[in-house]
Amino acid sequence: MKTRKKPMVKLFMTALLQIPLMSTAFGAEGVSCDAYRCSISIHESLAIESGVADFYGDGDRYEMIGDLTVKTPAGNVPLLDAQLYFSRNTDNTDIGFEVYGVAEAPFPSVPLLAGASFTAKPLAAVGLAGRKMLKSLLESDGYTLPLAENPKDPESDPNDIKQPAYLFFHFQSGLAFDMPLDALLGMNQEGDNPFNFSVPGDKSVTFILDLEEPYFFISQNARELVVEKAEAAIDLAKQANEERKKEREQQNGGGTKENNDAVKDAASETAKSVLPDLGDLAFSFEGGIPFRPETIWGIPEGAGEFKGHLYIETELPLYKFVKLNGEIVTYIGKEGYMQGGNGKVEVSFDLIPNFLNFSFPLGNATAGVTITKDEQATYFSGINDPNYSFLPSFVPFTPANKTLVSGYISSANPVLTQLRAKGQFGYDTAGLSKLVGVNLNNLAVNSADLTVTVEGIRLRGRTSSSIHPSIQLGGSVDVDIFFPFTRPELSYVRMSGQMQVAGVGLSPVALDISAKGFFINGKFVTPLSEIGMGGQITNQGPLLTGNAGIYLPIGDITAALNKARESVLKAEQKVQEAGYLVDQARKQVQADRERDAANLEKARADVASAQNGVNKLQSQIDYQNGLIKKYNGEIAAKYRWYQNRPWYEKPAAWIAYTGYRTYKLGQIGVAKTAIAGLNIAMAAAKGVLWTAEQVLYGIQQGISTLPIDLDPRVSGLIISLESAKAALKLAQLALPDLPVIDLDVGGKIDLTLDIKGINGNLSAQMNGKSLADGKVAFDPIPKACVVISKLGEFCTPF
Numbered sequence: 001m002k003t004r005k006k007p008m009v010k011l012f013m014t015a016l017l018q019i020p021l022m023s024t025a026f027g028a029e030g031v032s033c034d035a036y037r038c039s040i041s042i043h044e045s046l047a048i049e050s051g052v053a054d055f056y057g058d059g060d061r062y063e064m065i066g067d068l069t070v071k072t073p074a075g076n077v078p079l080l081d082a083q084l085y086f087s088r089n090t091d092n093t094d095i096g097f098e099v100y101g102v103a104e105a106p107f108p109s110v111p112l113l114a115g116a117s118f119t120a121k122p123l124a125a126v127g128l129a130g131r132k133m134l135k136s137l138l139e140s141d142g143y144t145l146p147l148a149e150n151p152k153d154p155e156s157d158p159n160d161i162k163q164p165a166y167l168f169f170h171f172q173s174g175l176a177f178d179m180p181l182d183a184l185l186g187m188n189q190e191g192d193n194p195f196n197f198s199v200p201g202d203k204s205v206t207f208i209l210d211l212e213e214p215y216f217f218i219s220q221n222a223r224e225l226v227v228e229k230a231e232a233a234i235d236l237a238k239q240a241n242e243e244r245k246k247e248r249e250q251q252n253g254g255g256t257k258e259n260n261d262a263v264k265d266a267a268s269e270t271a272k273s274v275l276p277d278l279g280d281l282a283f284s285f286e287g288g289i290p291f292r293p294e295t296i297w298g299i300p301e302g303a304g305e306f307k308g309h310l311y312i313e314t315e316l317p318l319y320k321f322v323k324l325n326g327e328i329v330t331y332i333g334k335e336g337y338m339q340g341g342n343g344k345v346e347v348s349f350d351l352i353p354n355f356l357n358f359s360f361p362l363g364n365a366t367a368g369v370t371i372t373k374d375e376q377a378t379y380f381s382g383i384n385d386p387n388y389s390f391l392p393s394f395v396p397f398t399p400a401n402k403t404l405v406s407g408y409i410s411s412a413n414p415v416l417t418q419l420r421a422k423g424q425f426g427y428d429t430a431g432l433s434k435l436v437g438v439n440l441n442n443l444a445v446n447s448a449d450l451t452v453t454v455e456g457i458r459l460r461g462r463t464s465s466s467i468h469p470s471i472q473l474g475g476s477v478d479v480d481i482f483f484p485f486t487r488p489e490l491s492y493v494r495m496s497g498q499m500q501v502a503g504v505g506l507s508p509v510a511l512d513i514s515a516k517g518f519f520i521n522g523k524f525v526t527p528l529s530e531i532g533m534g535g536q537i538t539n540q541g542p543l544l545t546g547n548a549g550i551y552l553p554i555g556d557i558t559a560a561l562n563k564a565r566e567s568v569l570k571a572e573q574k575v576q577e578a579g580y581l582v583d584q585a586r587k588q589v590q591a592d593r594e595r596d597a598a599n600l601e602k603a604r605a606d607v608a609s610a611q612n613g614v615n616k617l618q619s620q621i622d623y624q625n626g627l628i629k630k631y632n633g634e635i636a637a638k639y640r641w642y643q644n645r646p647w648y649e650k651p652a653a654w655i656a657y658t659g660y661r662t663y664k665l666g667q668i669g670v671a672k673t674a675i676a677g678l679n680i681a682m683a684a685a686k687g688v689l690w691t692a693e694q695v696l697y698g699i700q701q702g703i704s705t706l707p708i709d710l711d712p713r714v715s716g717l718i719i720s721l722e723s724a725k726a727a728l729k730l731a732q733l734a735l736p737d738l739p740v741i742d743l744d745v746g747g748k749i750d751l752t753l754d755i756k757g758i759n760g761n762l763s764a765q766m767n768g769k770s771l772a773d774g775k776v777a778f779d780p781i782p783k784a785c786v787v788i789s790k791l792g793e794f795c796t797p798f
Helices: 009-019 131-138 181-185 226-231 231-251 255-266 431-434 560-645 647-702 710-733
Strands: 031-033 037-043 046-051 055-056 060-073 075-088 097-103 119-122 124-130 165-170 175-179 195-199 206-208 215-219 278-284 289-291 306-308 311-318 322-333 337-353 356-372 374-384 397-399 404-409 418-427 443-452 456-463 472-473 477-486 492-501 504-514 517-525 530-538 541-553 744-754 758-768 768-769 775-777 784-787 791-797
Touching: 037 060, 037 097, 046 075, 131 165, 181 226, 289 322, 306 322, 306 337, 311 337, 311 356, 322 356, 337 374, 404 477, 418 456, 418 775, 431 504, 492 517, 517 541, 541 560, 560 647, 560 744, 744 784, 758 784
Parallel strands: none
Antiparallel strands: 031 037, 037 046, 046 060, 055 060, 060 075, 075 097, 097 124, 119 175, 124 165, 165 206, 175 195, 206 215, 215 278, 278 311, 289 306, 311 322, 322 337, 337 356, 356 374, 374 404, 397 418, 404 418, 418 443, 443 456, 456 477, 472 492, 477 492, 492 504, 504 517, 517 530, 530 541, 541 744, 744 758, 758 768, 758 775, 775 784, 784 791
């Protein structure tokens, strides 16, 4: 160990550290020297070595100068033009020494940077830190360092990750270099222009390096804590760069503006970057940089977290459909690659080729792509601003506020491609109003889940909006809306919940609105009964009907008389109800048969139309396959031509052959692209054909040729009617043997609900004779009343 005279900068730093330049370092823990070299072990995976003549220090503080060597299990890396200071670390960490100073960053020894060409490469301030210290220095305000997380043993605990020692280099005067990132990212560009990374001379840049993996991280955004921690080293780097500058000026006879500008503004000498802007950049040889999606709503299971090789902060297209401006992680493997990122996203794709395009921006977004030989899948999730709606203008839905939107686009399974959205939407009923023939109010749908597929848009949620003046809501109700892209006439709105119809409360109520009409079903509920109501709303307003049987006891009757007469009345009610049900069933069967006959004709026409569509698409696919077969044959013929050439014509023939083959393969690619599009259309057309065939089959299976009274819906009711008549006769036979003490009255209530409200009629009978003056009242409680001659009015609640 020896001491020597140092430059002024070195003397300044030595005084700052108060390092005694003595020769007692041999044998100190972590320090070793032989006759030629001295080494300091910083970490279990990193040591720094210099020549004996370039090693100074004593005890716990040391200095190395000149061209040094960084030794790792992965190999040795030169650290040129260095001046490093070492102070033994007294904290309980796996880093043996604190290190700082100046040096040239070892870019040529780092994968991906080894082939880079540097326009400006000033000396950098150097430091060393472990993972925890590095994260504490650089991470703040939600910013997370993209450090590699490689497991110590891939076959064991994946969370037990390596804890390397990181060298970090801080360039205060700017840095500029070119590297072939475009090839790694699969980007197309003209010529051989490399990818540029440059920082102007008045800005700083930080370079973090793990030589063991290797891993590196470059950031244009210098962190204040790094500057504070490495303040002495930065000052040293500035002075060293000034000394370099003066040496160049002396060599060039007093200096030139060109040399000054090369350091002052390195970026001005670089070519235009392939990407618009590049912030942070990281590379992990083992592919350990984690991608963690920030917005996960709607992202398919399994498409979330992964680890990759490359991290960039920039604006970059992810495959075909998504462009992302933010933090992007890329994984490159034998079977394909994955990309995922967080930031601002621009989405553009055709849900239905050449017919339906979606283009929109997303903020606070996550997007990703997986590319394999079998599939190209893209996913995204983020916030859509209503001023840049993700929905086409022709659909009746409009986002009311910022909306959470996610999507999945699959080349292998186009039918799985869909958009989802969550938020508040407005629904414009103008189109549905024309289909129904009734003027409808627009809806505001809250807590809504919207799904977009090739079939159409379906919106489900809750609404407090009244869809028609005759409908009032007691709160929010469920709503289900469907809008098909290719057949808007199949649109519908379905609502269910607590509602009032023309001011009358029904519970629960179901609305079904489509081209068939505006239908309502519900129950009129009283303290004693529930009466089913059904009907529809037209331009004249609502019209609903319902009925129920009723029994009115009168006077003080004996138990036997009461029981007998009650049996008669109940039997009469059952006969009346059964007769009514038989009549209604006959009418329903007749109506269904007339409807089925009309539907059968329409279904047959739909099947024929769908089959024609499938046949046309198949003809187009066969044509394209014929072209592919033809082109392959032409390539084979050209190859046979090449094989038959004499040896001295082979080179020229080979060039002609490969050019011809490339041209034909291009034609084959065009044909395959056309086939892919036709196959998507074929899948949709076959789906339409299959649906039409199923509809036709269902209609054919449902058509009956039996007489109406033999239809199961009617025949069973006829049997019930005859049974009720027989029971009535038996009950009537008992009455003549009983004393006539009093009278009982039975009847039927018919309710009608229209624009005026609810009203009713009572059809009452006594001893088989109709009673006049039957009426129904609703205030204050629902009740039915009859007037019996000489006895007066009798009422009963219902």
